[in-house]
Structures are given as C-alpha cells and as structure tokens.
Amino acid sequence: MELAALGRTLGSLGIILGLLAAALWVVRRYDIALPGRVGAGTASGRRVAVIERVQLDAKRSLVLLRRDDREHLFVLLPDRVAVLETGIVPPCLAPAKQDMVLCADLEDGWYAQ
Secondary structure: OHHHHHHHHHHHHHHHHHHHHHHHHHHHHOOOOOOOOOOOOOHHHOOEEEEEEEEOOOOOEEEEEEEOOEEEEEEEOOOOEEEEEEEEOOHHHOOOOOOOOOOOOHHHOOOOO
C-alpha cells in the first residue's frame, strides 16, 4: 500500500513538472508578455532604455535613461527621484563632427566616437 502511494505521489509530481516545463516552453516560443516580465517583446518596439546606472553609495545611484532620441539623467535617492538633466542629445545624434565615426547600435546603449 505504501509503495502505491509513493508511486502516485511521484507520478503526480512528474505530471506537474511536465506541465510547468510545457508552459515555460510556450511562453518562450511565442514570446508571451507576462506581468512583471522585463524586456518582453521585440527590441525595435521599445522607446525607453536604461543606458547606464552608476552606484554612488549604498543608497544613491545615478541613472541615464534614453527616450526616443533624448537622454535624461536622474539621481535615485532613498525617498525620492531627482532630475539632474533632461533633453541630453546622445553623441551620435548630435551635429556631425569631422572625427566622429559611425554611431554604434542605439538599442545596446553604447556609442562610438
């Protein structure tokens, strides 16, 4: 009798793990956007990206965000967010210079000058 109960328990566990693996495969295969999932969807449809984050100390950090063709600099404090600078034009979108090389991929958030 105990062997039958153990077999049922392990069989049920196998079925549950199989269903979870199948659900994970479906989500990854069809790129289903789940609540709280960061980076869901294609990269070309995104308008906002975190370019860089610098930790100042344990509670404060600087964040450089890109929205469309502008960058914005924020400082994250424990109790609030402060805007330091807004409307920064990225180097590769600024007026052309003689020594500027072709811009790197904006989706990755890095530039070549």
